[in-house]
Amino acid sequence: MALNTANSTPDDGDTSSHGHDPQSCEACEVRACGMCSSLSNGELDKLRRITRTREYKAGDQIFCDEEPLQNYAAIKQGIVKLSKILPDGRQQTLGLGFPPDFIGRTYGEENVCFASAVTDVTVCTFPKELFNDYLMRTPALEHKLFQLTLNELDTARDWMVMLGRMTALERTATMLLKFSTKRHLGVMDPPPIDGTVRFELPLTRSEISDFLGLTIETVSRQFTQLRHLGLIKIDQQRYIDILDYQGLMAVSGQE
Amino acid sequence: MALNTANSTPDDGDTSSHGHDPQSCEACEVRACGMCSSLSNGELDKLRRITRTREYKAGDQIFCDEEPLQNYAAIKQGIVKLSKILPDGRQQTLGLGFPPDFIGRTYGEENVCFASAVTDVTVCTFPKELFNDYLMRTPALEHKLFQLTLNELDTARDWMVMLGRMTALERTATMLLKFSTKRHLGVMDPPPIDGTVRFELPLTRSEISDFLGLTIETVSRQFTQLRHLGLIKIDQQRYIDILDYQGLMAVSGQE
DNA sequence: CGGTACTTTGAGAATCGTCAAAGATAGTGG
DNA sequence: CCACTATCTTTGACGATTCTCAAAGTACCG
Known part of the structure; x- marks a missing residue:
């Protein structure tokens, strides 16, 4: 089941599975370095209530471009590829997501690219509306996501030089x-x-x-x-x- | 005088001028749509105290890649070009800044690209340290800058598709x-x-x-x-x- | 009116893409 | 364990797009 279920294509061979609340954020591989590093244990508890873990097999689509954005995700394990596809099928990869990256267009109404699993992937997912509410009330988290986004922008611009001039x-x-x-x-x-x-x-x-x-x-x-x-x-x-x-x-x- | 003065190249023909506190943020062309739109009049007053306006002629360099970041800026008028240059001189433009865009790598230690004036340009500048302090105490502003950055990332990724595949x-x-x-x-x-x-x-x-x-x-x-x-x-x-x-x-x- | 900078056009070269086929790897089932 | 197959990768030949170098045309500014 794709992260966005609204328009998920039938027969897409998706092999993802999803679990319930992650039992041990404390033992999480990315507790100390990802977005959760901005949160106290108390704040993390609140976030955990709206969190589900989900796993994808290599090759699975995680979400689609121009589909309504339903969930954000934080990568726990594996590599995620973000890409765009032109109407005639030409594809350009925009970047790779590694643990502990955050994926999904923050504050967006729909996805702005495709996301797919390069390797087997484990993510924590957060429903958009609930996460947005949480984010509004948690400036430290917004600060952290802002910094992750700034890094993504730096990376994207480095690749622009590569694509345009190398x-x-x-x-x-x-x-x-x-x-x-x-x-x-x-x-x-x-x-x-x-x-x-x-x-x-x-x-x-x-x-x-x-x-x-x-x-x-x-x-x-x-x-x-x-x-x-x-x-x-x-x-x-x-x-x-x-x-x-x-x-x-x-x-x-x-x- | 360039926005960053530390390593500004000599004889660069810079024709910029700078003024003192902007007298009338209320009358500012971008009061309602830029980063300042997130601020109350009271908050704006505080920001104004660390603000200087500065003008650049078309062609002037505003700041240089890999130079210490000394000032941020908000574009009031004109068009700013952001670009990177490879060691052998090949150049790639990363994007254009229009009013009311914010320029300067938020929370960065040094600039990550060149910025130059495409047309005559007027900006409000903010010293890095003071602005960072202000930003930390003003979540609404950080929220606004975050959104501007997300838009920049969307734009950068659109250009990546163009550069890579068109x-x-x-x-x-x-x-x-x-x-x-x-x-x-x-x-x-x-x-x-x-x-x-x-x-x-x-x-x-x-x-x-x-x-x-x-x-x-x-x-x-x-x-x-x-x-x-x-x-x-x-x-x-x-x-x-x-x-x-x-x-x-x-x-x-x-x- | 003349000079400077920018733009357009042309010819040829270099890089990269397309099409086709052979080679390598991993997975499957006998 | 060994074919056998499907997929991925490498290599080759050729063609198309874009770049380079050169020169002519056009706009702008005193």
């Missing part, structure tokens, strides 16, 4: 660098071995191409070129070793 | 449509005449190309093509008549 090779290198350094929380892989950095790419080539504003084939060719330049090594198409961090920086176009 | 012609048409319908406040031109929409393009071809992630020449060719398609008419390279709104929508790729 070559395919630069985009690919830039993406690898971002993945190697950020957001290891819960989803990323072993720590650096000697000089090299190793991590698992959570996205397929198709998802990467939607992210970088390229085609699958072009992305694949850039990976090949980075391999031939001796900057990276690829195992099983998904595990990346950065062999030459400085070299990768140099071809990424950001000095 | 052709040169689609980008150009999309930009014209946005300019024709939005933000007529104080800076735009005569109202629609019969079926057609007429407005002045506030940007040069060079600024347009930085905005659309294209080159000057490509932008020019798209204008020519739109003219040949009978969708627009251009006077003096700056005044645009949209002759066929539906047609322009059709080539803009957004249905």
